[in-house]
Amino acid sequence: MKNTTELSLLLKKYLTKRIDKEEYEILFLQLSELSNDELKKIVQQELGSVDADPDLADELIDQRLLRIYSKINSTIADKSVASISSGSDKPSTGVFRTWSWIAAAASILLVCGLFFLNRSEKADIHPGLVQRSNDVHPAVSAATLTFENGKKINLDTAVTGVIYEEKGFRIVKSKDGQISYEYDNQHEIETKTNIIETPKAAYTMVVLPDGSKVHLNAMSSIRYPVTFRGDKREVTLVGEGFFEVVKNSAQPFIVHTEGQDVEVLGTTFNINTYDAKKGSKPHW
Template identity: 35%
Template sequence: MDPALHRIFIRYINDGCDEAEVKLLLDYFKLDENEDLLKKYILEELEQGEWDGDLPVDLDNHLHAVYAQVSTHIKPVSKPFVKKLYFRLAAAAIIILALVSVYLFTAQPAKNNETANRAASILPGRNQAVLTMADGRTIALNDAINGQLASENGITVKKTADGQIIYETAADNTATGKTTYNTIQTPAGGQWQVVLPDRTHVWLNASSSISYPVSFVGKERLVKLSGEAYFEVSSNKTLPFVVESGNQLVEVLGTSFNIMAYSNEQQITTTLFNGAVNVKAAGKKQQLAPGEQVLNKLNGIELVKGADLEEVIAWKNGYFKFNSGIEEIMNKIARWYNVRIIYENKPDPSQKFEGEISRWRNLNEILHIMEYTGKVHFKVQENTIIVNK
């Protein structure tokens, strides 16, 4: 979801929206003109839980039940818009959890206020990245003004009003034919979008980098990825698009897919949304169909059918979707909030956490909700989170 819309949601929860912003939310969810309708349904479902001041042990299931009830009140739309409605419902789930968190904060006694206060000062990530040109020049993209940033080998690099980086070939192109590379790198707590010279659209997650030629020549369009990115590849049957990440190559013609290849994760995960790709790793080759996933591990590759696409792409759409162990979750938090993680006890890999929440919320709200499960506790010391079960 658009970060600007997330900010409006936060203001809405705190009764800070003006009339135009409220109308924007109603239009987005296809709701009636009553601006309090969604909040009314959510609070009614919460009150029916009869918690008596204590949280239910099956909190995750309870929240899903609340969402299921609330979603039935959202106005149906015609079949051509089913896909759009799906994303509206996914976004609605984020708001439900945000409202639930507000409800919990006000309904329950405060715990560990010192930790909460420290975590409150740790803000979520933002749009920031550095572009490194072939000649070594670096440009802080978040600080650069919109318009032309540089010209290199007959190619103009521009920053658009919505923050994307695009490449344009000049009408009087004087390119020498020499392949030159640019790199965009996001820090911990950063993300960015780039439209490559072939019109392929790339979304970079935090602590990631992509290197690519300013002009694609030869027999393939080769880019190198470290970290995580979502690709919408421009179709070109005569010039395959290839992503190199670690010991893996992903070959495509025109499709949408996500690759997570962080060095501190146990595997490289490639997930296909539409089209077709071939994943080559460890001397093996695996073709993917939409909805399938390849896990590239030290001992070989594994095919997963029926991958949770919503969870895979949650970061791109502006929220966290957790359905995993504490280490995987804390890795995501560390990259987005630019914090260090220390474990006082060895995490139990069989213990799973499930839930969704906006990536634009402050860190203390994320930790607060996780602590209420009773499965984990946190201490915050400056920029370090200490995890204790």
């Protein structure tokens, strides 16, 4: 990675609101050119700076990486508008590169436990879905998997590897806590529903049956079938989730929420349905 000292300095200036316009442009140009590993390293360095710079500890917890998340959300919104306005189904190379970086950055921030809710800035990610504030600060990977028969598995204490198995499929937990599904024959699987929900101050990531990924924020839940059949891929979200949807024009992906349904063919977006006053407690 080139100019790591300069990049770190610019990032610190940005996070502490001391960056000027020219430096701002340079910073995000450099960030967009980083690989996933390099970006993760930069984020980890910023985390480590808390101990080295105690005067900035509160700013980090309450604002610094929150603004990175807000910037990612704002960029997604800008790209969504640009894509819709152009009317083109084939994004340019530059746009594709930006989208790839946005998805990677959001994933890395979440994995690091920094998927903060936007309390001080509003970033509308999808038209019609209002981003609401909340005081939840995800810090650890934790969630509960509930089956249709009521059985529950505590995912943060479950062992790595196969955590559940029945005819036709297995549910697997990776070393980093990601939940995914492995199939022998999806056509033999009974149509059943699973629910994953996160408690306060936690997050998790699940790979859905079609390969789409959902980064689930604190006090949130997602309900989905163990296999997608028919002409639609439908899930139901309560709270907040960042989606990386596998493209399939023959089977649209639909996210049902209390206020609105969002339908896409394949893209990356965030949905926030938190209740500003009461929080967003999963309920079915």
